[in-house]
Amino acid sequence: xxxxxxxxxxxxxxxxxxxxxxxxxxxxxxxxxxxxxxxxxxxxxxxxxxxxxxxxxxxxxxxxxxxxxxxxxxxxxxxxxxxxxxxxxxxxxxxxxxxxxxxxxxxxxxxxxxxxxxxxxxxxxxxxxxxxxxxxxxxxxxxxxxxxxxxxxxxxxxxxxxxxxxxxxxxxxxxxxxxxxxxxxxxxxxxxxxxxxxxxxxxxxxxxxxxxxxxxxxxxxxxxxxxxxxxxxxxxxxxxxxxxxxxxxxxxxxxxxxxxxxxxxxxxxxxxxxxxxxxxxxxxxxxxxxxxxxxxxxxxxxxxxxxx
Numbered sequence: 001x002x003x004x005x006x007x008x009x010x011x012x013x014x015x016x017x018x019x020x021x022x023x024x025x026x027x028x029x030x031x032x033x034x035x036x037x038x039x040x041x042x043x044x045x046x047x048x049x050x051x052x053x054x055x056x057x058x059x060x061x062x063x064x065x066x067x068x069x070x071x072x073x074x075x076x077x078x079x080x081x082x083x084x085x086x087x088x089x090x091x092x093x094x095x096x097x098x099x100x101x102x103x104x105x106x107x108x109x110x111x112x113x114x115x116x117x118x119x120x121x122x123x124x125x126x127x128x129x130x131x132x133x134x135x136x137x138x139x140x141x142x143x144x145x146x147x148x149x150x151x152x153x154x155x156x157x158x159x160x161x162x163x164x165x166x167x168x169x170x171x172x173x174x175x176x177x178x179x180x181x182x183x184x185x186x187x188x189x190x191x192x193x194x195x196x197x198x199x200x201x202x203x204x205x206x207x208x209x210x211x212x213x214x215x216x217x218x219x220x221x222x223x224x225x226x227x228x229x230x231x232x233x234x235x236x237x238x239x240x241x242x243x244x245x246x247x248x249x250x251x252x253x254x255x256x257x258x259x260x261x262x263x264x265x266x267x268x269x270x271x272x273x274x275x276x277x278x279x280x281x282x283x284x285x286x287x288x289x290x291x292x293x294x295x296x297x298x299x300x301x302x303x304x305x306x307x308x
Contacts, residue, residue: 007035008107008176009090013076015043017098018052020138020222025056025063027102027219034107037090038063041080044070049098077197078188085182091123093182095198097173099222100133101140106218110176113212118178126181126209128201130170133221140220147171147221148213152301158213161271162297164206165256165278166249172198174218181205193258195251203259207271245300253281 010028014021028038040063042050050067057063071079077095084093092114094107113129121127135144144150148157148169158169175198177185185204194200205211256279267275277296281289293299 007037007090007092008111009084009093010036010038010096011077011080011084011093012038012040012096012098013043013073013080014040014045014049014053014098015070015076016045016047016049018045018048020099021049021052023101024096024098025053027100027104028096029060030104031102031107032104034111036062036094036107038096039080039083040065041076041083042067043072043076044068072191074188074191074194074197078186081182081186081188085179085186091179093177095172095175095177097222099224100173101136101220101222103218103220106131106174107176109214109216109218110174113214114176114178117210117212121210123178124180126184126205127178128170128181128205128209128211129176129214130202130211131174131214131218132216133171133174133219134217135223136220138222138224140222143223146217148215154301155215157301158202158206158211160297161206162274162278164202165274166252166298167300168195168199168202169213170198170202170211171221172196173221174214175201177201177205181209184208189258189262194255195248199252199255200259203255204263207259207263207267207275250282253279 028036040053042053042065044067053063053065057065066079066083068079081093084090092111094110110129110131114127117127117129133147134142135147135150137143151169153167153169157163181201181204185201188194188197188200202211256275260275260279264272274296277292278298281292284292
């Protein structure tokens, strides 16, 4: 399959990523059957990330470099999405992390799914494709064959907005979106108002367009040793997981309130009921929350459904 035009903007935010960036850039430049432009925005790195990016840009005409003051992850991605939208040369964007490795036909496979969405729902609606990934350690050694299974989510997860409000199955570095999604989702809310930028994009597409999940790994998702938690006692680990689940719920409910403020007048009745119900959970007594969760279908697989 030859994608030809339109070009896909690969949005690559960088920050102190010199250790892994070379392998990621090589994997982007090795994409098969896809026409890409790589937009790099460096978030005030103080290692060799910027020099490495410059060396690649000098040798490859499809790499555009940008830098500026430290913005944080969400701010950096927002800047890249704005650059892609302002230049308006691409009908599609793909989110990218600095430390992963894309498989050669990652974008081709994603675009095949995007074309299916376009035929079913129209090119003018916000559309998002995401995929599974293989988890690897810092040296590229396999950890888990499936990111989705590692989350404990069933294959059908994400087909209903109520599920998407509670937990995201979209791994940002696998996401491919269209121009309609980019336009509607911008500007990204402040980092404290949403859980993460990829979850925000997923919510916007789920409310106003359509999404598709590819149940096969399209990249190696690198897990750094520094992010791995050490062993804990069973009771301590359980209590910490419970507290973390409750905090995730509060943040996702704050994100739902942000979605409501931005789009309340544009949502259909069903979406409005679901978003409002999840956004109002923190002000609801605990026993009533449990009843409302069952009524509206808000749940996570396993014991973590008690997190509300």
